[in-house]
Amino acid sequence: MATLAEVTDRMKAAVGADSGLGKTLKFNLKGDGFILINGGSVTNEDGAADLTMTISLADLEAMGAGKLDAMTAVMTGKLQLSDMGVAMSLQSKMQALFAKMA
16 A cells, blocks of 8 residues: 555646646545645645545545546445535546546
8 A cells, every 4th residue: 555645646647737626626645644726735734625535545545546436436435525515526637637647
């Protein structure tokens, strides 16, 4: 399993100069830290975000690798979303971001 720093670095590479999300996105990694995406900035801060996705580091890696579907993760409780409406509006953009991480 990758470390928080390794996943953050892959996320930074995928985001590039601008995530294209148009909103702030935070991954709460259940005790392993945080990844906050705000435009082209990717940090490990626990800041405010339009959408917080609570998921384990291992499951985030699986989603990034295309081994775990986001809807399946939500339905099985592996992924909790702070705002389903925002998540739905960002779904295609997040899929593109995860594709770049693979």
